[in-house]
Each structure stands twice: as C-alpha cells, then as structure tokens.
Amino acid sequence: MKAKIRKIVTFLEEVSTEMGRNVSPPARRAAAVAVIENPFAGHYVEDLSELMLIGEELGELLTQRAVAALGIPAHSAESYGKAAAVGENGELEHAAAILHPKLGTPVRRVLGKGAALIPSSKKRGGLGVGLDIPLGHKGAAFVRSHFDGMEVRISDAPRASEIMVAIAVTDSGRPLPRVGGLTKDQIKGEDGLR
Amino acid sequence: MPEVQIRKRVVIVEEIFHEGGPMASTPQRRAAALVVIHNPYAGRYEERIEGFMHDLQPLGMEMARSLVKGLGGDPKAVEGYGKGAIVGAAGELEHGALWHVPGGYAMREVLGNAKAIVASTKKVGGPGARLDIPITHINASYVRSHFDAMEVGISDAPRTDEILLALVMTTGPRVHARVGGLKASEIKGEDGLR
Numbered sequence: 001m002k003a004k005i006r007k008i009v010t011f012l013e014e015v016s017t018e019m020g021r022n023v024s025p026p027a028r029r030a031a032a033v034a035v036i037e038n039p040f041a042g043h044y045v046e047d048l049s050e051l052m053l054i055g056e057e058l059g060e061l062l063t064q065r066a067v068a069a070l071g072i073p074a075h076s077a078e079s080y081g082k083a084a085a086v087g088e089n090g091e092l093e094h095a096a097a098i099l100h101p102k103l104g105t106p107v108r109r110v111l112g113k114g115a116a117l118i119p120s121s122k123k124r125g126g127l128g129v130g131l132d133i134p135l136g137h138k139g140a141a142f143v144r145s146h147f148d149g150m151e152v153r154i155s156d157a158p159r160a161s162e163i164m165v166a167i168a169v170t171d172s173g174r175p176l177p178r179v180g181g182l183t184k185d186q187i188k189g190e191d192g193l194r
Numbered sequence: 195m196p197e198v199q200i201r202k203r204v205v206i207v208e209e210i211f212h213e214g215g216p217m218a219s220t221p222q223r224r225a226a227a228l229v230v231i232h233n234p235y236a237g238r239y240e241e242r243i244e245g246f247m248h249d250l251q252p253l254g255m256e257m258a259r260s261l262v263k264g265l266g267g268d269p270k271a272v273e274g275y276g277k278g279a280i281v282g283a284a285g286e287l288e289h290g291a292l293w294h295v296p297g298g299y300a301m302r303e304v305l306g307n308a309k310a311i312v313a314s315t316k317k318v319g320g321p322g323a324r325l326d327i328p329i330t331h332i333n334a335s336y337v338r339s340h341f342d343a344m345e346v347g348i349s350d351a352p353r354t355d356e357i358l359l360a361l362v363m364t365t366g367p368r369v370h371a372r373v374g375g376l377k378a379s380e381i382k383g384e385d386g387l388r
C-alpha cells in the first residue's frame with residue numbers, strides 16, 4: 001500500500017424520524033475517512049502521480065469500508081460522494097490529485113456501476129475541520145431526491161502534513177424528499193445525468 | 195411513561211494504526227454509538243423524571259450491542275468504555291443525568307459484568323456541539339494506559355427539544371501508551387478501581 005495511513009474512521013447515520021414523521025425505511029448513509037501522510041507536505045512538487053495512485057488505493061478501501069458499515073450489498077448503494085481536506089503544509093492540488101484522476105474507477109468497481117459523476121469537495125484546514133461530502137445518485141446525477149451532503153470531522157486530523165480522504169455511500173436519498181425533479185425510477189441511465 | 199422517540203442513530207468507528215510512532219501490531223479501535231431522542235421534558239420544569247431511566251434501558255442495550263458489533267463482534271475484545279449526553283437548549287443538565295443508569299448498566303451487562311464505574315460527561319448544547327467522552331478501563335478505573343477520550347458530535351443535533359445520548363467502547367490502550375502507572379495485566383479486579 002502506497003498510502004501511509006494513521007487512522008481510518010467510519011461514520012454510519014440512520015434517520016428514522018424527521019419533524020415527527022416516520023422515515024420508513026430509515027435513510028442510511030455511511031462515510032469512511034482515512035487520515036494519511038502527505039508525501040509532498042512542505043514543498044512544491046510538480047509531479048503528483050504518487051498521490052493519484054494513493055487515490056486509487058483509497059477509492060477501493062474506503063468504498064468497501066463504507067459499504068460494510070451500511071451492511072448492504074455493494075450494488076444496492078444509491079448515492080455517493082468524495083472529499084478531501086489537506087493539512088496546512090499541503091496544497092489544494094494535492095487533494096485534487098487524490099480525488100480526480102484515479103479514485104473513481106475502483107469506487108465504481110466496488111459498487112458494480114456508477115454512471116454519474118462522483119460529486120466532490122475539497123479544502124485546506126486544520127485539526128477538526130469539518131468536511132461536507134456532497135452526495136449524488138450514482139446512476140444519474142440529476143436525481144433530485146438524492147442531492148445531499150454528509151458532514152464528517154475528526155478532532156485530531158488533518159495534522160499539518162496529513163490529508164483526510166473521505167468517501168460517502170448511501171442506501172437512500174434525503175429522509176422526506178418532496179421538491180420534485182427527476183426520481184430514481186425515471187432514470188434512463190444512458191449518460192449518467194438522467 | 196413517555197415513549198422513547200428516536201430521530202437518528204449514528205455509529206462512529208475509529209481504527210488507529212499509529213500516531214507518529216511505531217505501527218501498532220494490533221490497531222486500537224474505538225467506537226461511539228450516538229442516538230438522538232426527543233426530550234419528553236423539554237420546555238418545562240418537571241419534578242419527577244426518574245421513570246424515564248427505565249424507559250431508556252432497551253435503547254441502552256441496543257447501543258451497547260451495536261458498539262460490540264462495530265468493534266468486530268466479540269465482547270471480550272472490549273477493554274475501555276465511557277458515556278455522555280448533550281441536552282438540547284430547552285432541557286436541563288438533569289435530563290442528561292437520566293442516562294447514567296441505563297447507559298452504564300447496559301454496557302456492563304453486554305460486556306459480562308464489567309467492574310469499573312463508567313466514566314461520563316454531559317452538557318447542554320446546540321446542534322453540532324461536541325462532547326469529549328472520557329474513557330477508562332472496564333474493570334479497573336486506575337489503569338493508566340486506558341485513560342482516553344473520544345470526541346463526538348452530530349452537525350444537526352441536538353435540536354432544542356432533543357437529547358443526544360452517547361456510549362463509547364475501545365479495544366485497547368492509547369496507541370503509544372507509555373506513561374507508566376497501573377497496567378491492565380496488574381488488575382486485581384476486586385473493587386473496580388485497581
């Protein structure tokens with residue numbers, strides 16, 4: 001494994017009521033977050049390919065962890081998202097190198113498919129910084145019931161020379177969706193959008 | 195007796211491989227189970243609240259079991275524990291104190307009659323409030339290697355008329371414990387202290 005992992009934290013959320021109404025079945029989502037050493041902390045490096053390979057590894061590992069936390073067959077996951085927070089000795093581009101070139105392929109391999117873009121966010125921050133992982137339906141980005149976000153934070157990360165990498169997976173959309181738009185049963189599944 | 199109304203459950207599992215020192219042969223694992231419930235006493239002073247402790251017992255057992263499951267399923271692997279509560283703004287600290295008995299006894303029962311008092315903390319706070327839950331060894335409070343804490347919180351809880359209940363378990367000492375004191379191997383196990 002290329003990534004030097006200090007810790008992995010998984011978060012599992014289950015919403016069973018909202019505004020006094022039952023959510024049935026409960027809306028469930030999970031995030032797996034790895035805290036890794038930033039190999040390029042403290043100096044400018046032109047070639048970020050090592051971080052891209054780390055992203056590939058973490059794409060598989062964290063998706064497996066998140067699905068395991070949900071306790072569902074991987075193919076029945078409905079939405080997904082990814083995010084990274086770079087410690088203060090790193091640059092935003094390090095997060096981009098992990099998230100964008102190679103991380104998505106293993107995520108989709110673990111989940112069976114995933115035609116839609118994996119929505120992402122990134123930031124630089126200190127210990128305990130909150131990361132809002134955007135969520136979108138894995139088959140069609142325009143499914144409005146599944147536009148969502150999941151906040152995660154780890155009190156002792158990222159240290160200055162670390163990066164936090166997060167992947168979130170759900171088995172459902174928002175708890176009580178009612179703002180219209182494309183629904184999941186209307187997905188055509190041709191272009192990852194609708 | 196008021197019914198326990200659950201809005202949301204969250205389980206957080208941390209796996210700690212190192213903290214700048216040698217890689218742990220067995221990574222330390224810590225888990226927190228958080229449940230957000232409606233505060234049946236929110237918004238008024240109620241003299242007699244003790245009965246709610248009884249109502250919370252099944253929830254305590256459920257949370258304790260979910261922690262053992264999150265840590266791999268073997269109760270014998272659990273070495274540390276703690277508990278806490280955050281009461282939303284329309285409640286009082288005393289409502290948080292209702293959690294001491296059902297939370298503590300549930301963990302002891304699930305772990306096979308652990309002897310040490312369950313370390314605890316509580317406060318009144320708003321959505322996103324963070325709580326540092328103290329952790330001590332399950333059979334002897336003075337085991338220094340197991341003095342620990344886990345920070346938890348949920349971005350949208352507790353709302354003003356809610357209580358966030360928390361239980362925490364760990365599988366071992368701090369990852370690089372080396373400040374001496376009573377060792378887990380030296381526990382006499384008579385009084386829950388040493």
